[in-house]
Amino acid sequence: LRKLVWGFLLPSLLATAVYADPISIVVSTDSKLTQITEDDVARLYLGRSSTINDIEVTPIDFKEDTPLALEFHSKVLKKNPLQYQQYWARLLFTGKAKPPVANMETPEAMVKFISTNKGTLGYTNQKAVPPEVKVILVIE
Amino acid sequence: MRTLLYLAFGLSLSAAASADDKISIRGFGTVGYTQMLTSEGGEEFDPTAMSYKPSKTKKYWGVGKPGSFTRDTRFGLNIDAPLMKGKMHLTAQFYAEGANQTNGFYKYFAQRLSLLSLRAEPVNNLHVTFGLLQAPMWMISEERYVGFTFPYIRPPSEVVGITRSGDTIEGATVYYNWNVGSWTIRPRIGYGSYNNNGPYDTNSDVENEAHIFFNVLQLEYENILISAAYHTFRGNSTQDLYQVVNQAGMDMRFTLANHLDYNGYDTVLGVKAEFPHLFLMAEYSNNTVNTYNFEGFLYPMEDSSQNVTGSYALIGVPMGNWMPRVTVAAAKRTFNLDANNVEKMAETLITNNPDIPDAQKPLARQAIRAQGTDGFRKFYRTESQQMTINLGLNYQWSSTTVLKAELERVNSPATGTIGEGLFGLKRGSTIHLANFAIDFVF
Numbered sequence: 115l116r117k118l119v120w121g122f123l124l125p126s127l128l129a130t131a132v133y134a135d136p137i138s139i140v141v142s143t144d145s146k147l148t149q150i151t152e153d154d155v156a157r158l159y160l161g162r163s164s165t166i167n168d169i170e171v172t173p174i175d176f177k178e179d180t181p182l183a184l185e186f187h188s189k190v191l192k193k194n195p196l197q198y199q200q201y202w203a204r205l206l207f208t209g210k211a212k213p214p215v216a217n218m219e220t221p222e223a224m225v226k227f228i229s230t231n232k233g234t235l236g237y238t239n240q241k242a243v244p245p246e247v248k249v250i251l252v253i254e
Numbered sequence: 255m256r257t258l259l260y261l262a263f264g265l266s267l268s269a270a271a272s273a274d275d276k277i278s279i280r281g282f283g284t285v286g287y288t289q290m291l292t293s294e295g296g297e298e299f300d301p302t303a304m305s306y307k308p309s310k311t312k313k314y315w316g317v318g319k320p321g322s323f324t325r326d327t328r329f330g331l332n333i334d335a336p337l338m339k340g341k342m343h344l345t346a347q348f349y350a351e352g353a354n355q356t357n358g359f360y361k362y363f364a365q366r367l368s369l370l371s372l373r374a375e376p377v378n379n380l381h382v383t384f385g386l387l388q389a390p391m392w393m394i395s396e397e398r399y400v401g402f403t404f405p406y407i408r409p410p411s412e413v414v415g416i417t418r419s420g421d422t423i424e425g426a427t428v429y430y431n432w433n434v435g436s437w438t439i440r441p442r443i444g445y446g447s448y449n450n451n452g453p454y455d456t457n458s459d460v461e462n463e464a465h466i467f468f469n470v471l472q473l474e475y476e477n478i479l480i481s482a483a484y485h486t487f488r489g490n491s492t493q494d495l496y497q498v499v500n501q502a503g504m505d506m507r508f509t510l511a512n513h514l515d516y517n518g519y520d521t522v523l524g525v526k527a528e529f530p531h532l533f534l535m536a537e538y539s540n541n542t543v544n545t546y547n548f549e550g551f552l553y554p555m556e557d558s559s560q561n562v563t564g565s566y567a568l569i570g571v572p573m574g575n576w577m578p579r580v581t582v583a584a585a586k587r588t589f590n591l592d593a594n595n596v597e598k599m600a601e602t603l604i605t606n607n608p609d610i611p612d613a614q615k616p617l618a619r620q621a622i623r624a625q626g627t628d629g630f631r632k633f634y635r636t637e638s639q640q641m642t643i644n645l646g647l648n649y650q651w652s653s654t655t656v657l658k659a660e661l662e663r664v665n666s667p668a669t670g671t672i673g674e675g676l677f678g679l680k681r682g683s684t685i686h687l688a689n690f691a692i693d694f695v696f
Binding site: 153156157162163164165168172178179192193195196197198199200203204206207208209210211212 | 278280282330332334336340343345347369371373375378379381383387388399400402403429431433435436438474476477528650653654656695
């Protein structure tokens with residue numbers, strides 16, 4: 115058991131802690147939004163709110179099977195891939211809400227889209243976020 | 255209203271197609287197969303002896319035959335057209351499933367519109383939808399037709415059957431998302447009408463029209479959903495029963511009509527909670543229907559009422575891509591009769607019941623009268639129960655596809671069962687089913 119803990123489990127946990135990049139929540143530089151909470155972000159991406167501080171915000175997501183989307187859904191939305199699909203299937207097919215547009219493939223594409231579409235909100239794990247967008251929250 | 259919505263939807267599709275807003279096409283489906291493993295005939299009432307005797311007839315209620323794809327297979331296609339830069343949405347959803355006949359068999363597929371609605375958010379977090387909507391008769395199971403959202407192949411039929419009077423309504427609904435910390439509190443009200451006319455089989459036509467007012471409160475926190483609801487409804491039902499009687503060597507066709515008005519209410523409480531290694535799901539429902547203004551030939555049910563209580567609890571243990579689970583469900587229906595009408599009803603029943611030979615009718619009539627109300631209650635099932643134990647296993651093939659397998663035991667400990675598909679199981683009957691299914695969304 116000791117070998118298992120020291121040889122496998124602990125290094126795995128450390129690796130996760132060390133290599134999990136923070137997720138930056140970004141909006142366009144001319145957005146009125148200056149700050150946001152993690153709860154607010156979750157509400158936006160789960161269709162439970164469409165405004166933050168009375169400012170309309172449209173969340174944009176990565177394609178569902180990209181590593182960053184999986185990490186974001188797990189860390190921020192508290193949903194594994196199946197739970198995420200089931201959550202939106204329930205809302206979509208009962209006519210209540212529609213999931214966020216999820217067509218981004220890379221952080222670069224996300225930043226480019228957010229920078230040119232005022233009123234949208236996205237996320238990236240880039241260590242140096244380009245100046246075309248404004249970081250309003252960093253989730254470690 | 256539906257015609258107007260069709261028109262609006264067509265116009266909007268063409269408008270949206272020419273604009274930047276993108277039309278989304280999504281769908282869901284379950285390909286499910288049910289195999290009857292064993293079926294015991296149970297007992298049936300012998301009106302001449304005023305007692306039960308073993309039934310020689312084994313029935314495959316709910317499946318119609320030993321194996322069936324139609325019972326658990328379903329498909330849905332959802333088309334959503336955003337308007338005004340996504341501020342409004344027009345949604346149409348086509349749905350196909352095995353057709354449910356009054357005898358509980360699913361012999362063919364039927365398709366219908368399950369959504370045709372316009373949705374908007376005029377004020378922050380306040381959502382208004384009108385058109386053809388899905389009625390939230392069951393809170394968690396509101397999406398019961400989307401098999402993918404369920405841990406089992408089909409919703410527990412024994413607790414949705416009798417209250418499934420209108421699964422779609424034409425009307426409007428409003429809900430508000432009130433966010434408090436990590437919780438979302440969602441009150442919802444709605445009003446609408448439904449009309450689920452038959453014919454359900456070749457021998458009868460059923461017209462059922464009603465209005466429903468529903469009130470729902472949901473609390474959501476991460477992967478926990480708690481729902482409570484209270485609905486009231488009022489409507490009327492007319493059944494035309496066709497009979498062919500041979501008189502003087504000629505087949506004479508008669509149409510006999512039953513009509514009744516009814517009102518009632520549903521009370522529902524449900525919870526669905528997902529944790530890393532535990533999945534819980536439970537629901538309780540009570541449905542009461544009062545009938546009055548009865549006009550008919552067969553069952554003079556003036557001032558009678560019917561109460562259905564159903565509940566289920568599911569416990570699953572997620573282990574990686576696998577989730578074994580066990581579901582226990584029970585339902586009970588009680589038919590409350592006005593004692594003043596019992597003798598009249600018994601007389602009518604005996605006179606019109608083709609199952610009682612003419613020669614035996616005087617004896618049956620005498621026996622029932624001798625026993626008064628209690629005798630009638632024995633003759634006509636006034637209470638029915640059903641209990642189900644279901645062992646299942648889910649395998650997550652991908653984030654959009656789940657494979658499922660189940661073994662199910664359904665039995666009727668008292669006097670017959672209730673519920674969609676299994677309606678009519680005889681007292682003491684037990685059936686065992688196996689189900690296999692693939693659930694998917696796209």
